[in-house]
Amino acid sequence: xxxxxxxxxxxxxxEGQNVTxxxxxxxxxxxxxxxxxxxxxxxxxxxYSQIVNDFQKGDIAEGYSVSREKKESFPLTVTSAxxxxxxxxxxxxxxxxxxxxxxxFGPGTRLTVT
Amino acid sequence: xxxxxxxxxxxSVQEGDSAVIKCTYSDSASNYFPWYKQELGKGPQLIIDxxxxxxxxxxxxxxxxxxxxxxxxxxxxxxxxxxDSAVYFCAASRxxxxxxxxxxxxxxxxxxx
Numbered sequence: 001x002x003x004x005x006x007x008x009x010x011x012x013x014x015e016g017q018n019v020t021x022x023x024x025x026x027x028x029x030x031x032x033x034x035x036x037x038x039x040x041x042x043x044x045x046x047x048y049s050q051i052v053n054d055f056q057k058g059d060i061a062e063g064y065s066v067s068r069e070k071k072e073s074f075p076l077t078v079t080s081a082x083x084x085x086x087x088x089x090x091x092x093x094x095x096x097x098x099x100x101x102x103x104x105f106g107p108g109t110r111l112t113v114t
Numbered sequence: 115x116x117x118x119x120x121x122x123x124x125x126s127v128q129e130g131d132s133a134v135i136k137c138t139y140s141d142s143a144s145n146y147f148p149w150y151k152q153e154l155g156k157g158p159q160l161i162i163d164x165x166x167x168x169x170x171x172x173x174x175x176x177x178x179x180x181x182x183x184x185x186x187x188x189x190x191x192x193x194x195x196x197x198d199s200a201v202y203f204c205a206a207s208r209x210x211x212x213x214x215x216x217x218x219x220x221x222x223x224x225x226x227x
Contacts, residue, residue: 004157033214040123040219040220041219042120042203042217042218042219042220043158043203043217045214048214058214090157090158092157101146101207101209102148102160102163103148103160103215104160105150105157105158105159106157107155107156107157108155108156108157
């Protein structure tokens with residue numbers, strides 16, 4: 001069953017703690033993305049990676065870090081420096097064809113920091 | 115930077131009627147315009163897309179139109195059903211390896227019984 005998995009679905013942390021969100025894909029996609037979703041804000045890009053061992057900051061990268069050691073995996077760490085970490089986090093991967101482009105999204109992780 | 119504006123933010127439609135969601139984009143080089151549907155607690159899923167060399171595309175009850183001159187594109191859902199209730203996102207991008215998809219802020223569609 002191909003797709004993108006994110007775990008866990010719900011995550012709770014105390015303020016001041018770092019937390020890592022998992023994202024795995026078995027679609028053989030080169031590119032992977034992390035988005036943050038807040039009510040009324042749509043999808044905001046945190047980081048993206050087009051190939052292994054390379055990644056770029058998105059629009060709201062401050063307080064987050066990522067790694068891309070394997071094609072299948074793109075974990076996101078929410079650090080204690082992120083001022084408002086409570087949000088719904090979405091991972092995505094994409095593929096380019098001759099004239100085809102689609103981003104596939106995972107089911108998301110809802111992070112609550114208190 | 116590039117921007118995608120989406121309206122309305124909330125839309126209520128009687129079951130069986132049509133729904134229209136409109137978006138405008140700022141980057142004239144954008145050539146790919148997908149629409150995503152997000153159900154509660156889930157990730158967005160692509161429902162239809164259109165490329166800049168096409169003015170309209172249909173897939174059963176949904177259709178998308180594109181006006182490149184006005185930098186405007188719209189999603190049309192006909193004969194709405196309860197399962198159409200969701201948040202819909204429009205987006206714009208250039209189809210190459212270096213560019214990101216820019217999303218609108220979403221429209222929450224309510225189908226009223």
